[in-house]
Structures are given as structure tokens and as C-alpha cells.
Amino acid sequence: NAGVTQTPKFRVLKTGQSMTLLCAQDMNHEYMYWYRQDPGMGLRLIHYSVGEGTTAKGEVPDGYNVSRLKKQNFLLGLESAAPSQTSVYFCASSYSLGRATTDTQYFGPGTRLTVL
Amino acid sequence: GENVEQHPSTLSVQEGDSAVIKCTYSDSASNYFPWYKQELGKGPQLIIDIRSNVGEKKDQRIAVTLNKTAKHFSLHITETQPEDSAVYFCAASRNQAGTALIFGKGTTLSVSS
Numbered sequence: 001n002a003g004v005t006q007t008p009k010f011r012v013l014k015t016g017q018s019m020t021l022l023c024a025q026d027m028n029h030e031y032m033y034w035y036r037q038d039p040g041m042g043l044r045l046i047h048y049s050v051g052e053g054t055t056a057k058g059e060v061p062d063g064y065n066v067s068r069l070k071k072q073n074f075l076l077g078l079e080s081a082a083p084s085q086t087s088v089y090f091c092a093s094s095y096s097l098g099r100a101t102t103d104t105q106y107f108g109p110g111t112r113l114t115v116l
Numbered sequence: 117g118e119n120v121e122q123h124p125s126t127l128s129v130q131e132g133d134s135a136v137i138k139c140t141y142s143d144s145a146s147n148y149f150p151w152y153k154q155e156l157g158k159g160p161q162l163i164i165d166i167r168s169n170v171g172e173k174k175d176q177r178i179a180v181t182l183n184k185t186a187k188h189f190s191l192h193i194t195e196t197q198p199e200d201s202a203v204y205f206c207a208a209s210r211n212q213a214g215t216a217l218i219f220g221k222g223t224t225l226s227v228s229s
Contacts, residue, residue, distance in 0.1 A: 042205060042222055048216060105162075
């Protein structure tokens with residue numbers, strides 16, 4: 001049981017390049033989230049998904065797109081990277097059907113992205 | 117929307133001392149309050165959480181207290197050890213489908229031996 005995994009671990013992009021971050025979970029969770037973490041800012045929600053084929057915007061969605069084609073995977077895309085998107089990105093998942101609570105989130109190890 | 121304030125931003129203690137981190141929240145509908153520990157280069161790991169129908173919860177050296185009237189909750193670590201050194205985040209949320217956690221900005225705890 002690997003929990004939540006993220007690929008890649010590190011990436012350097014040039015301004016204007018695109019890339020996709022992959023999150024995978026093997027806990028059969030319904031909900032998945034993408035956060036970014038910046039120094040002194042805590043973690044801020046980018047987008048989230050409450051089920052396969054559904055996504056919604058979080059607190060800081062601009063410049064990012066997401067897709068949830070399979071229940072176990074949640075992709076975060078940057079179409080045209082900007083230096084302001086330099087950050088550490090964390091994926092999380094929560095909620096198994098049949099459990100009483102939906103809110104305990106489990107985090108992946110993170111992806112450190114630098115945009116030059 | 118919800119806003120979570122966390123204090124202090126840094127905390128240094130001697131091994132064996134207690135450490136207390138405090139958070140306040142703004143949304144009276146929030147009813148779930150987890151605490152995460154983040155070690156260098158790793159993702160946040162849940163260490164303890166509390167729900168609004170409980171005032172206090174303990175797990176070995178860690179305890180969390182909640183005051184819903186005042187809208188604040190605190191993390192207490194007793195008998196601190198060097199391996200407790202990390203960044204600690206509090207968070208708050210409503211227990212609704214897909215509701216995101218709103219995080220505080222974190223407290224860097226340093227335990228010196």
C-alpha cells in the first residue's frame with residue numbers, strides 16, 4: 001500500500017513551457033486535491049475533485065488545469081509556466097465510501113517545481 | 117471564507133520541555149481541526165485531529181484542545197524530543213463533500229538537546 005505518490009519529484013521549466021504533474025493513490029479514495037506550498041504561506045488549494053470525471057476550483061486556480069479520468073489519478077497541468085508558479089506542489093486524497101467522515105486527508109511527498 | 121491564524125511562527129524549546137502552538141479560525145461552521153507535521157523534504161503527515169463535539173484529545177505526548185466559543189484550538193507536545201523538530205500546521209474545515217482544508221501558515225519547532 002503506497003498511499004499517495006507523486007511524479008516527478010523535481011522539475012525545472014523555462015517560462016512558457018508546459019508540464020503535467022501526476023498524482024496517484026491506492027486507497028480507493030473518492031476525493032483528491034492539489035495544493036501549493038510557498039514559504040510563509042502554508043498550503044493553498046489549487047483544484048480538487050470529488051469523483052472520477054469531476055473537478056472544481058480551489059483558492060488559487062489561475063494558470064492551472066486538472067483532470068480526473070481515473071479514480072486513482074489526479075493530474076495537474078501548467079499550460080504556460082510562469083516564475084510565479086515556482087513552488088512545491090502537494091497532492092492529497094481523502095474519503096472512502098462507507099466511512100462516516102470525509103475529511104481526513106493524506107498527502108503525497110510533493111513535487112518541487114522551479115520556473116526560470 | 118475560512119481564515120486560520122497560527123502562532124507562533126517559530127518556537128525553540130529544550131529537550132524535555134513542553135511546546136504549545138495556537139490557532140484561531142473565523143468560520144463558526146468549521147467542525148474538523150487536524151494538525152499536520154512536516155519534516156524537511158516530505159509531505160505533511162497527520163498527527164492528531166479533533167472534531168467539534170470533543171473538547172480535548174490525547175495521543176501519548178500529543179494533545180489538542182478546542183474552544184468552539186472562542187474559535188481557537190491548540191496543540192500541546194509534552195516531553196519534547198529532537199525528533200519532534202519539524203514544521204507544524206493547523207487546519208480547519210467543514211465536514212462537507214470535497215471541502216478543502218484551510219491551513220495556518222505553520223510553526224517551525226526546534227527542539228535542542
